Amino acid sequence: MAGTVLALCVVVGIAPSAAQAAGASEDGRLPVVASFSILGDIVREVGGDDIRLDVLVGPMRDAHTFEPTPKDARALGRARVLVVNGLGFESWMPRLVEAAGFKGRTIEASRGVQPRRLDDEDEAHGHGSADHDHDHAHAGHGHDHGGVDPHAWQDLANGVIYARNIARGLAEADPVHAAAYEARAEAYVRALQQADADWRQRLAAIPADRRVLATSHDAFGYFGAAYGIEVLSVVGLSSEAEPSARAMADLVTRIRAHHIRALFLEQGGNARALQQIAAETGVKPGGALYADTLDLPGHEASTYLGMFHWNTQQLLQAFQAP
């Protein structure tokens, strides 16, 4: 049976860094707040020097469990534009908007994408494994999005939609620079489309039965659907919960049943549990996949395109391993 990759994505709960200095509008730049790091990078590409950007949930921080501070409220209070992912991702945002007294324009970057249900992957993948059933799916992933999968950015075609929505919203808020937003967005869209085509081709060259990704954090549904990768849900290794003995045993069984050959360690999550699984299964832990956050500046995954490149490269290597 072909190899499978167990990817335990980056779900971070690392020490909170001080919020970035809040942007002001004295310099004539449009003050914009983006909710989290991946969105922030897309906004930066489109907004360029015409905006002053604050990102609420910075790199290597967990947007799912984010707790805004008064400093975040002040930053949002000064902004004229707020860019959110939508699809239920930023559950903490309505309270922050109210606390900040934000009265500006909100851009929902995901507007127009085809939303996935969190249980779509179960419907889509009859893997022929008796232990891959609905009882196991999605328990312990720590998401609560009313059944809608918010991780639409993991498909670069959706990233194109994000960039254009952001350009349109910035242009409406700041018509003087509309042409510049449009031009930067279209240049960026070309880069996204190029990367999308490249990776689609490279992944399609891998036999389909090797393109299997197992993850505890339901963040790769859009990715899997877009790039022909089967995504298995596994239970018990969310960043928030200590897995039970039963969950651990279930994972070990799955890893063996699916001949998973690479474990991708979760940063800030249950590294200890994963080490234990690695020891029990003899599978060598690999790197990490980025789900909801960029890496810190200076790392390849510090941009949206860099993150995508990193993730797909990691998977390609694992799928190709002998």
Ligand code: ZN
């Ligand atoms: Zn997530």
